[in-house]
Amino acid sequence: MQQEVTQQVTIQVTQQVTEQLSRVFAQQLQDELKRMGLTQQPELHTEARRTRSPTHVSTKGSNAPEDISESDDELSRLYVDTPFHLVAMGKVHNLGPTIHHERIDSGIVRVEVVEVLDASALVPIPSEEVQTVGQAPNQFIQWPKRLVDPHVKEWTNGKDNDNHDEDNASDENKGPISCLLTMTTHLGPQPIELILKEEIVGRSAISLFVGSEEILEICVGNQMLSAVILQVWIMHLHGICVRKDTAHLYGFLDPHTTQDVGNKREDIQTYIMTQLSEGNKECYLLPYYYPNHWQLFVLCPRKNLIVFLCSLGNKPKANIKSTLDLAMQAHQMTKNKRNSKPKWIKPMSRMQRGSFECGYYVMRHMTTIISASVVDSWMEIFNVQDPFSEQDINEIRERWALFFCEATSI
Known part of the structure; x- marks a missing residue:
């Protein structure tokens, strides 16, 4: 009897907390819509929500x-x-x-x-x-x-x-960010699922669940980015590699699988070593999250080289540095090469102004590498410390929004 009462109380408390959080999020979303000059549209019925196609979504079939x-x-x-x-x-x-x-x-x-x-x-x-x-x-x-x-x-x-007020809104309000924000107003409590394929990150396919909270990170543009935002960006960059016929040059390491929290160091090392051996790419891009900060590692196994970019100018943490050293050394042994530690280089990196931009800096650096097909001359290419402009950051936000709207349907 006491157990049943406890369960009922737990359920009631959970419902109350959920409702309170929903109200807080709804108010936050309304405030952002108002700031951007938009209004939240009435909730659609289930069938209407399923068939709605906002601008810039997938161009395949009924979507x-x-x-x-x-x-x-x-x-x-x-x-x-x-x-x-x-x-x-x-x-x-x-x-x-x-x-x-x-x-x-x-x-x-x-x-x-x-x-x-x-x-x-x-x-x-x-x-x-x-x-x-x-x-x-x-x-x-x-x-x-x-x-x-x-x-x-x-x-x-x-x-x-x-002459119309709605057409006097900023370009950002008319573009992918607006599409993304409109999508959020109709998303409801269920997140959108995307599949990060095995061919991209070298492990069994990963289901990515992107909810309103993550989408709002991109829409607002002043919050620390979640790992799933970087995972979606990896999907986008892999698509660029395929179109440019450079997929044989670049591999990607999953930021969720390689973060310290929730993963064993031995498992991280094994995953990276397996990727290096089986992928046989020129470079592997690893967006790495250490509590409250994103950094970028570029592993070049053929040259036994690791490139490190940090928008705060920090050194790599001892744990991840040791893990990457051991993974690269093990890979060298599988290729019958001398068991030597990789060479580390730290080119000049753009320095962020605030406390949240690091994720965008990593995304921008990754885009530069893929778009320009960079595989060497790291010190010459990354040689500026000036912060990225607001326009540079907004361009990444818009590209993420465009890709996500294209890859999904509501």
Whole structure:
């Protein structure tokens, strides 16, 4: 009898705490929506929530974004994602299912570039005639829907003008962050599941559960990042490697599997050593979290070299340094090489201003390495201590939001 009473009391207390936390989170979300000039939409019914497709989500099958309509007086922003930035203003033309005698996929639209903003940027879908944005005017070209932000009424001197208040919001409010925040308002208590495939981190597939709290970290932009945010970023960077045909150069080490909390040192060492031996990559990127701070390690097994980047200028902690040394030494032995400790180098790193930006610094450094196909000359490439600008940080937030909205559906 006493046990039943205890269970009932426990259930009641749990419900009360859950309800209180939900109210706190709802208020926090409302405050952020208000700050960004948005309003929280009414809760959708279950069926409506399941079929809703916000802008920039996956373009596959029934999850494709809503059709982007054609209009003579409306322009669209045209983005590229390596790195993510605005490169042109253009018009969308719905003139049938083919272009230059090639069929257009459902996730692609035909555009005409009206104003070039970055002439040297590579177009997302090049052709024989057009490889860069500067070559695109007076041509019909294909552009992924997910990289088209439609319906800007007028574009003058680099600024879009509209009499409507909602269109006077900042670019950030109209882009991927807005999409992500809108998604959060309809997410409910259940997190979104993504699969970090075995081929990416060298172990059995990992289910990543991204909830409203993690999404809000990106939306707000002033909080320490959770490990799952970095795991999703690894998925994004792996996709870039595949498209650039550099997946044979770069491997990734899972930040959750390698953190000290909850993992045995021997298991971490075994995991890393197995990855180095079986992956046979040129470089392995390890975003590492030590309480309240993210750092980046780049393991180069063929050169028996470890590159260390820290936005606070700290030295690597003894535990992780010893673990990486032993894993690299064991790998050298499997290759019948001399059992010698790896060489460590610490290039100059960008220095963060505040207390939360370290995760973004690690993500930005990882992006630089992958985008520029860096495998050596670390001291020459990383030679600046100036902090990243707010625009640099926001670009990473937008790219994360764009990838997540594309990879998921609500």
